[in-house]
Amino acid sequence: MIDRPTAGQEAAPQGAAPARRRLREKFGRGALPYLLLLPALLAELLIHLVPMVTGIVMAFKQLTQFFIRDWSAAPWSGFDNFEVALEFNAPVGKALLHSFWVTCAFTVLSVGLSWLIGVTASIFTQDAFRGRGLLRAAFMLPYALPVFAAVITWSFMFQRDTGLINHVLHDQLHLTSDKPFWLIGDNSFWALLTVSVWKSWPFAFLTLTAGLQNIPRELYEAAALDGAGVWQQIRRITLPSLRPVNLVLVLVLFLWTFNDFNTPFVLFGKSAPQAADLISIHIYQSSFITWNFGQGSAMSVLLLLFLLLVTAVYLFATNRRRGEAE
Amino acid sequence: MRTHRISAALALTAAIVLTASACGGGDSGGGGNSSPKTLTYWASNQGSSLENDKQVLEPELKKFEAQTGIKVKLEVIPWSDLLNRILAATASGQGPDVLNIGNTWSASLQATGALLPFDQAAFDKIGGKDRFLESTIASAGAKGKDPAAVPLYSMAYGLYYNKKLFQQAGIANPPATWEELVADGKKLTSGDKYGLAIEGGNVSENVHNVFALGMQHGTGFYDASGKPAFDSPEAVAAVKQYVDFLANDKIAAPGNAEYAANQSVTDFATGKAAMLMWQSAGANLKSHGMNPDDYAVVPVPAPAGATGAKATTSMVAGINMAVFKNTKNLDGALNFVKFMTSDEEQKTLNGTYGSLPPVKAAQSDAAFSTPELQTLAGVLAKSAAPLPQVASESQFETLIGTAVKNLLASAAAGKPVTEATVKDELSKAQQQMPAS
Numbered sequence: 120m121i122d123r124p125t126a127g128q129e130a131a132p133q134g135a136a137p138a139r140r141r142l143r144e145k146f147g148r149g150a151l152p153y154l155l156l157l158p159a160l161l162a163e164l165l166i167h168l169v170p171m172v173t174g175i176v177m178a179f180k181q182l183t184q185f186f187i188r189d190w191s192a193a194p195w196s197g198f199d200n201f202e203v204a205l206e207f208n209a210p211v212g213k214a215l216l217h218s219f220w221v222t223c224a225f226t227v228l229s230v231g232l233s234w235l236i237g238v239t240a241s242i243f244t245q246d247a248f249r250g251r252g253l254l255r256a257a258f259m260l261p262y263a264l265p266v267f268a269a270v271i272t273w274s275f276m277f278q279r280d281t282g283l284i285n286h287v288l289h290d291q292l293h294l295t296s297d298k299p300f301w302l303i304g305d306n307s308f309w310a311l312l313t314v315s316v317w318k319s320w321p322f323a324f325l326t327l328t329a330g331l332q333n334i335p336r337e338l339y340e341a342a343a344l345d346g347a348g349v350w351q352q353i354r355r356i357t358l359p360s361l362r363p364v365n366l367v368l369v370l371v372l373f374l375w376t377f378n379d380f381n382t383p384f385v386l387f388g389k390s391a392p393q394a395a396d397l398i399s400i401h402i403y404q405s406s407f408i409t410w411n412f413g414q415g416s417a418m419s420v421l422l423l424l425f426l427l428l429v430t431a432v433y434l435f436a437t438n439r440r441r442g443e444a445e
Numbered sequence: 446m447r448t449h450r451i452s453a454a455l456a457l458t459a460a461i462v463l464t465a466s467a468c469g470g471g472d473s474g475g476g477g478n479s480s481p482k483t484l485t486y487w488a489s490n491q492g493s494s495l496e497n498d499k500q501v502l503e504p505e506l507k508k509f510e511a512q513t514g515i516k517v518k519l520e521v522i523p524w525s526d527l528l529n530r531i532l533a534a535t536a537s538g539q540g541p542d543v544l545n546i547g548n549t550w551s552a553s554l555q556a557t558g559a560l561l562p563f564d565q566a567a568f569d570k571i572g573g574k575d576r577f578l579e580s581t582i583a584s585a586g587a588k589g590k591d592p593a594a595v596p597l598y599s600m601a602y603g604l605y606y607n608k609k610l611f612q613q614a615g616i617a618n619p620p621a622t623w624e625e626l627v628a629d630g631k632k633l634t635s636g637d638k639y640g641l642a643i644e645g646g647n648v649s650e651n652v653h654n655v656f657a658l659g660m661q662h663g664t665g666f667y668d669a670s671g672k673p674a675f676d677s678p679e680a681v682a683a684v685k686q687y688v689d690f691l692a693n694d695k696i697a698a699p700g701n702a703e704y705a706a707n708q709s710v711t712d713f714a715t716g717k718a719a720m721l722m723w724q725s726a727g728a729n730l731k732s733h734g735m736n737p738d739d740y741a742v743v744p745v746p747a748p749a750g751a752t753g754a755k756a757t758t759s760m761v762a763g764i765n766m767a768v769f770k771n772t773k774n775l776d777g778a779l780n781f782v783k784f785m786t787s788d789e790e791q792k793t794l795n796g797t798y799g800s801l802p803p804v805k806a807a808q809s810d811a812a813f814s815t816p817e818l819q820t821l822a823g824v825l826a827k828s829a830a831p832l833p834q835v836a837s838e839s840q841f842e843t844l845i846g847t848a849v850k851n852l853l854a855s856a857a858a859g860k861p862v863t864e865a866t867v868k869d870e871l872s873k874a875q876q877q878m879p880a881s
Binding site for chain 2: 183184187190210
């Protein structure tokens with residue numbers, strides 16, 4: 120960012136130079152970079168900070184439909200919203216905790232499976248073969264489809280009586296004694312996980328494929344000469360070399376999956392079955408369906424704190440380990 | 446590097462809070478007449494598609510423009526978005542001048558203070574309160590307050606039954622009591638054909654049905670002081686009766702528990718189910734190719750000999766028309782409401798949509814004298830009650846509708862549904878009501 124003015128200097132017309140000098144004289148040499156950063160800072164403030172602070176303020180208000188015309192007039196409620204959210208013996212807190220655990224399990228499984236499928240596919244398509252381009256393009260299909268269209272198609276397939284999934288499982292393969300429900304009840308968790316993995320692994324595949332291109336082929340050749348098998352090559356060369364890519368990939372997938380709203384919303388509508396009650400949907404329901412915006416904001420703030428904590432711990436741990444490795 | 450990542454994470458997480466709690470302040474400026482030549486109108490989706498609605502409404506708006514010189518900008522909004530759009534407009538103060546609301550939301554939206562109250566003066570400007578059916582006015586706002594809207598289209602629930610299937614099963618008359626309905630339903634259920642189709646995954650359908658049953662059991666889900674009474678013995682009995690169609694009576698297919706895209710109408714139209722409780726299904730059944738001679742409509746059953754509130758067989762269903770208080774064209778907005786609720790427009794619009802005019806004079810038109818609409822008009826006039834007109838209605842609708850959905854889901858999965866499990870779900874809903 121700071122480099123840019125220097126780069127522009129060469130191309131700048133002559134007349135611009137005195138103006139810059141004047142600026143420099145006025146603010147001193149050290150201030151100019153900050154001045155140039157100002158627009159970005161302002162944008163950051165407007166786009167992120169103001170709404171975030173607004174959201175945090177709302178968490179301390181008793182904000183229901185009576186006050187949404189002028190939410191600043193809503194009475195302060197202190198920590199009431201947080202207390203209600205964290206009172207795990209009462210229904211609201213209990214439901215929030217339940218949805219938190221569901222989201223944790225869902226995220227771990229979804230990110231893990233997406234990563235596993237992504238890394239396998241990228242390793243297998245690493246060497247050139249006939250039709251590789253086509254196959255890679257096919258892999259990217261779920262990533263390219265509009266989420267809504269894709270998920271609504273899944274919801275048709277998961278229908279109990281008319282869906283493709285039960286038709287294959289029950290009618291053709293005879294794997295189940297009765298047609299199971301996928302969109303209601305306990306199975307909904309697995310339906311959601313399937314769609315989520317289907318949707319996320321191409322991103323892992325794309326990122327890891329890009330990462331694999333950066334590993335020098337000589338390493339594999341040397342390893343092969345030394346008698347290392349495929350598995351050993353993967354363990355000793357591929358995975359360690361992918362480490363920087365993986366760090367970012369896993370963090371991004373984690374944040375995306377933990378907050379995924381589209382998938383459950385399109386799959387289940389406004390109220391998800393309990394087994395698949397992800398926290399994003401849960402907060403949406405608390406804020407927008409029951410019109411308890413203060414409560415919803417408090418839950419959002421708790422979620423924000425949790426995600427910040429996880430991210431910080433993750434970055435700290437991975438950075439330290441990288442430091443050790445170096 | 447580290448700070449960069451952390452700030453990236455911060456930005457990401459901030460975006461989450463943003464989406465989860467998006468809501469702003471807003472000025473609550475009063476209305477006026479500073480912009481007398483234009484109006485913005487948000488219409489709800491009544492026809493087969495948003496495009497279809499535009500085709501129906503545009504010519505009428507042209508008529509209004511010819512009469513008054515006011516140009517109406519139309520936006521048709523799908524039901525899934527409507528409430529959130531209204532809330533956003535309320536919070537920001539940037540809304541349409543005139544809009545459609547689901548009539549069950551009237552009291553909830555009234556509580557925001559964003560809608561123009563229809564007091565005596567406002568009613569006078571649109572031709573008077575007496576032109577409307579009483580039950581439809583009752584569903585336009587809380588009791589004892591000036592209505593927050595006026596009725597535009599009306600609907601009511603009726604029991605649709607397949608005459609052929611009834612004949613084949615040797616049933617002479619449609620059921621008038623629940624005992625008869627269950628007994629008939631059992632006769633009509635065999636193999637993959639069922640007696641009754643219900644839309645178990647649809648939260649609104651659920652709450653509409655258990656509300657009517659609740660009234661028959663003697664509860665409106667709120668006590669006399671307007672406090673939620675979701676888990677009263679009467680409410681438990683009503684909800685259990687509804688869930689039992691699938692759980693214990695087994696006259697509804699287990700698959701009904703996940704229906705949320707009007708599959709129950711399809712099942713009825715294609716003969717997979719012999720009965721259906723629905724509001725104004727005629728146009729829908731026709732689009733599925735069902736011959737109008739093959740079915741008939743009677744009021745939804747009530748307990749034998751019930752009178753008064755206990756004889757309620759339907760909620761008052763319909764669409765209301767409201768005016769945003771901060772409109773810049775108050776006179777034009779009221780003029781537009783007057784136009785849309787005029788006898789002539791009422792006949793045209795309700796005739797097209799297959800709904801009933803809430804305006805008495807229009808309802809007597811011959812177009813609304815089909816047996817189906819006659820039955821539904823009778824229900825609306827005699828045995829329909831509005832959903833609780835309280836500020837927390839929208840929460841009630843979601844929480845109770847979801848409780849019924851959960852119960853139906855567990856019944857469909859073969860878990861037993863007892864009074865205790867029903868009470869448990871309803872208590873949970875009760876405790877989730879925000880204190881106000």
